[in-house]
Amino acid sequence: MKQRKLIRPDVLHAIRKKIAMQVPVAKAIAQHNIENDITRPTVVMLVDTLDSAEREQDLKTQELIYDSIMPPWLMLAGEAVQEQPYEYKYVGKFPLGRWECEI
Numbered sequence: 001m002k003q004r005k006l007i008r009p010d011v012l013h014a015i016r017k018k019i020a021m022q023v024p025v026a027k028a029i030a031q032h033n034i035e036n037d038i039t040r041p042t043v044v045m046l047v048d049t050l051d052s053a054e055r056e057q058d059l060k061t062q063e064l065i066y067d068s069i070m071p072p073w074l075m076l077a078g079e080a081v082q083e084q085p086y087e088y089k090y091v092g093k094f095p096l097g098r099w100e101c102e103i
Contacts, residue, residue, distance in 0.1 A: 003083045004090060005038050007046055009070050011080045016047045037081035049095050061096070068095035 007015070011032055018028040029035045029043055046069060053065035073085050084090070087103045 003086070004094075005042060005081055005083050006069060006071070006074050007034070007038065007043070008074065008076060008078065008080050008082065010076075012046055012050060012069070015043060016050055019047055032080055034081050037079075053095075064098070065095045067099070068097065071099040073099070 011034070015028045015032060018031070019025060023031075025040050025044060026035070029038070029040065049065060049069050053062050053069070056062040056065060068090075071084075071088070073088050074082055084099075088099055088101055091097050091100050
């Protein structure tokens, strides 16, 4: 199975803010120098997922979505785009599933 890529929360929020200000997605990605690390559709999906979490009325569902796009393995001081470690797998349909460590 292909390893999932996620964006560090501070970078994801910054990209989301730029997109909301009508900056094209490709330009927002390039401004963070991640255009070679992640695809535009993946960035759009992550921004949309973040938006859906913030619109979610049910706090349990909201927490589940946040945990999906900002899991424990996503290092806050690491690279802007990080690939899930091999010992982690995502169980369920993203973003309403959960991360599990297989160690």
